[in-house]
Amino acid sequence: MVVTHGAVTADRPAEDGVQVGDAAVWGLVRSAQSENPGRFLLLDLDGEANADTVRAAVTHAVERDEPQLALRAGRVLVPRLVRAGTGGAGLVGPVEQPAAWRLDTVGTATLDNVVPVPCPEVLEPLGTGQVRVAVRAAGINFRDVVVSLGMVPGQTGLGGEGAGVVVDIGPGVTDVAVGDRVMGVFDQSFGPLTVTDARLVAPVPDGWSFQQAAAVPVAFLTAWYGLTDLAGLRPGQSVLIHAATGGVGMAAVQIARHLGAEVYATASPGKHTVLEAMGIDQVHRASSRDLDFEYVVREATDGRGVDVVLNSLAGPFVDASLRLLADGGRLLEMGKTDIRDPERIAAEHPGVRYEAYDLISDAGPDRIGRMLDELAELFASGDLVPPPVRSWPLSRAREALRHLSQAKHTGKLVLDVPARVDPEGTVLITGGTGTLGGQVAEHLVRTWGIRHLLLVSRSGPDSPASKELALHLGELGAEVRIAAADVADATAVAELVAGIDPAHPLTGVVHAAGVLDDAVVTSQSPERLARVWGAKTTAASNLHAATAHLPLAMFVMFSSAAGVMGSPGQANYAAANAFCDALASHRQHLGLPGVSVAWGLWAEASGMTGHLAEADLARMARSGIAAMPSDQALRLLDAACWHGDPQPAAVGLDVRALSAQPADALPALLRALTADARGATARRTAATGAPAAGLVGRLAALTPDEQHRELLNLVRTQAAAVLGHTDTGAVDSYTPFKDLGFDSLTAVELRNRLAAATGLRLPATFIFRHPTSSAIADDLREQLCPVAADTSGPVFGELEKLEGAMARFVPDDQARGRLAKRLEALLWRLGDGAPETAVGRTVDDGAVEAASDDELFAFIDRELPS
Incomplete structure (x- = not known):
């Protein structure tokens, strides 16, 4: 059976709540898959797929035993769990120092x-x-x-x-x-x-x-200072703004129009639709990637040219821009990667003034402050947006x-940037008098410094542990209020929120409430769905609606791994938690805090896990799912809140146990984790084995063909990472890098990655001199595994003498430095250019402070020719 729907994703956020509800289908089908392996395929379409694409995707899923696929712009995507902080996952700040x-x-x-x-x-x-x-x-x-x-x-x-x-x-x-x-x-x-x-x-x-x-700030201050203070742009004058679709360029277009100037603009051809949307017609726009802009502007101005150029290009683009300036014209250089001599410019272009500027050092704090005030008035009046x-x-x-x-x-x-929770504000916790809710409350007091708590449950003060919990939290320095309310009731939730003391306004919500009513998919009923749905999903919606107008710093929902991985007999529970996951994405899209933590099993039994017997826990452990001690789970809660991703999973997985399972028995969602484990094991083995100490050692034990394959895999893996792909299959061995989407900056990063992985010093032009991954692998093999050199020649003989002398020589620091410089100079004489730094030609700090994308690409392209 194939089930299709449009899920909520980062690139397709929910806007009206319908898609958030639809996302629950995913959770329900996951449980159905776990109960009936091979019977269900969940296919998530983006609305652009045709019948042939869908047919190919289904074939792909069947062949590779993938239970879930997503189609995005013709690409087939599969879900995988990955460790936080690795691959494409997020960056987690230190919980022990949440601010510093x-x-x-x-x-x-x-x-x-x-x-x-x-x-x-x-x-x-x-x-x-x-x-x-x-x-x-x-x-x-x-x-x-x-x-x-x-x-x-x-x-x-x-x-x-x-x-x-x-x-x-x-x-x-x-x-x-x-x-x-x-x-x-x-x-x-x-x-x-x-x-x-x-x-x-x-x-x-x-x-x-x-x-x-x-x-x-940076975009509008840079443009305002350049056009008003330095250029003195006046009504009726004309200005050419390069790279006009970037931050500074868009600001400059607005400011120039406000000043009454006629605006000409350049941008890369692919962004001309943006220029058109900005109101710049075809007569007033040109490409920033070739020199034709000079002829376009010259023709549009009947040969006169323009009064001001706000420059963000380099090389011959500067020369063409200077030629476009009319008598009394001014060229304002923002980037300074190609600074010219103002006196020479004045001599070569009489009547033209050239000035390179830096916002911070040239304007200074006092002028920047006044400009911020001037800009604020224009934003308030609507003249600028x-x-x-x-x-x-x-x-x-x-x-x-x-x-x-x-x-x-x-x-x-x-x-x-995640907001810090105000310790003097109030945190509302649903299920607050339960086992998990009570532990979370204590943790927030001890670790986060929270001083005001509103603990909500159906029984409220009448729950068995409520008095003891309130006393304990009070001894820790917290002021606690326990309330009885049904959070599935929207009116009750609204009253709870409205009743919070304004002196300690609501700063965070933790929705930990939930119930179970387990049954296989075929035994589900409206009553079972409603019971689970109300406690988890309806309550989450009510909390979202009641707090959407408040400046919360935290909105955390306790979800379940059942919604991510599927769980036999818990289709209703999985669907409810998948809804919470989608709601977290929806909130972040709206600019509101939101995180839904998909929990695995906590070691301490709660109201929802107390029924599990030792046999159940042993079975789960054999499958690779381990119960987490409470202190570990609470640390993961901290990490999830700081991580920033709306849907993290906090599950105790025994990756070794998972890796030991037969490949056909392993859930597809976990394959990336086990692949990482096997790779780590292989790397540890290689590092400890004497014949394979490091990359060179491993290569020495291989045949030439095997060496090439090893290095080709390295190149493709690093190239895929630079392009943001998790699958090396996205990088074909013989497809030119430019066809894969590489440009100058991505080439720099790939070169840096390969240099770090191999220990080689690679020139800045390394990537574009070797157009394909296979060609790079060949070059790396020649450098790392050279054929035994013929030492019969005089040069090699002298090198052997030098090597012997160096083995006997123990230089001091000064001599070592002189020797290194001499050897480096000799190496570069064998090369094809002057010495470079580890990352190519350097740029002074001021040269990039206000540089635009086009200007920096032009600069780097001069260093990295194709």
């Missing part, structure tokens, strides 16, 4: 090495004029990509702008108060807290989300940076 960390680059210069790092300095006492801000959203710029890839040596720190709430002010700060919603120029904003100069922030306009506010924004959870920062590196975006990308 941020994302930064560590180790090899690849996007996979963007990781959480501690930053205790954000908690230090503030200096004069400083403010501490709880970041709620952080803007992403191309500077963050090139810093992540190590293209700015010595420069660290990701995130230069954002929006959030002021939590502390330093001496001398009078214009900003604790509790204010602010946006502005932040220092290293990819984390929960940042410290910045009070002059660099401004109030978030009424009605704006934090995501909209985080997308504004925020750019289009796409937001990503902070936990998916690597994915967002990769998306930006491939220039797939228009407007701005921002990261959503």
Whole structure:
């Protein structure tokens, strides 16, 4: 049987609640699959699939024993559980320091090495004029990509702008108060807290989300300063804005129009529909990827050219832009990867002024503060509007940076930073007097510092353990109120929320309530479905509706692995929990906090698991599912809340036990975990075996054909990771990299990955000199497994003498450095260019601060020719 439906996914969020309900079908069918293996196939369509595509997908599922498939834009996707923090999974901040960390680059210069790092300095006492801000959203710029890839040596720190709430002010700060919603120029904003100069922030306009506010500062300040302060753009003048679909470009188009100027714009050809939507007609737009823009603008202006160019390109594009300037024209250089001499420009282009600028160093904090005020008035009047924004959870920062590196975006990308739960606010826990609810309540008090709890259950104060629980939590320093209510009743939930003390407003919700009424699919009844559905699903919907208007920092639903993996006899329970999973995605799409934790088995028996006998637990253990001690489960709850993904699974899986099962008996959902385990075992074996110590050792034990296959697998695996694929099958051995979607920045990352994996020093042009994965594997094999050299020649003879002398020579640090430099110089004489750094030509920090996508691509393309 094939069951088709459209599930709620990150790229197709629910908008009217219908899809959230439909998602429950998935959970129900999973249980049906577990009761009747091979009888059900769940096929999730995106609305674009034709009959041939569906037929091919079903054939694929049957051949590979896949019980679930999704079709997205012609691609077949399968669900897999993966470990958090690996592959495409998210980044988890340290629970023990929920505020003093941020994302930064560590180790090899690849996007996979963007990781959480501690930053205790954000908690230090503030200096004069400083403010501490709880970041709620952080803007992403191309500077963050090139810093992540190590293209700015010595420069660290990701995130230069954002929006959030002021939590502390330093001496001398009078214009900003604790509790204010602010946006502005932040220092290293990819984390929960940042410290910045009070002059660099401004109030978030009424009605704006934090995501909209985080997308504004750098783009609009850079464009405003360039066009008004430096260019002095006036009504009736004309301006050419390069890369006009990026953040700065979109801001500059709006500002130029506000100033009364005629706007010409460039963008890559694929983004011209965006220019058209911005009101830039065909006469006023051209490509930013070739030099024809000079002729387009020249013809449109009857040969006169333009008064101002806001430049974000390089090389001959700068020369063409200079030729387009009329007498008295000004070229404002934002990126500075191709800085020209202003005096020489003045001599070669009489009457033209050239100026490269940097927002922070040139404008300064005082001017930036005044510009923020000026821009705020224009936003309030509607003369300016925020750019289009796409937001990503902070936990998916690597994915967002990769998306930006491939220039797939228009407007701005921002990261959503999880809000901190206010310890002085109130947390409402459903099922709060039960076993799990009570443990969660104690954990929130002990670990999170929560001081006000509202524990809700059907029995309320009359439940057996309620008095003892309240006394215990009170001794820990919490103020506890226990209420009796049916959370399946919308009116009751609304009254609960409305009755919370305004002095300690609701800051978080934990929906832990639920009931079981197990039966196989064929024995399900409306009554059984309604009983389970009401306690879990209807209650979740009521809580969502009653709190949607409140600034919650946490909305956690206790879901079940039954909704993810299926569970025999629990089709109703699986469906209800799948609904909660979908509701979490829906809430995040709306900009609200939401996480649905798919729990495995807790070791401590609760009202829903107390019926399990020792035989049941032993059977589950043999299948690879282990009961989690409560302290471990509570730590996973913390990690899930900070992770950012709406649907994490917290399950005690014995991966070794799973790996030992026959392949045909293993659920498809778990195959990636067992593959990782087998790979880790193989890597440990290789690392400990003397003949195979490291990659070179492993290769030495193989035939040439086997060496090629080993290295080809390495290249394809790394290339797939760079492109965001989990399956190496997406990278064909003989398909050119450019046809696979590689560009300059992705080539840099792949080169860095291969250099780290092999220990080789690979030139910046390495990827584009070897057009396919197979060609790269051949080159790596030649370097790692060279054929025995003929030492009869004079050069090789001298090398042997040098090697012998070096073996007897024990130099001091200075001599060692001189020797290394001489050897490096000799190596480069054998190469084809001047020495490079580990990641190619470097860029000074200021050169990328305001650089746009087109400008940076132009710069990198000069370094990485095809």
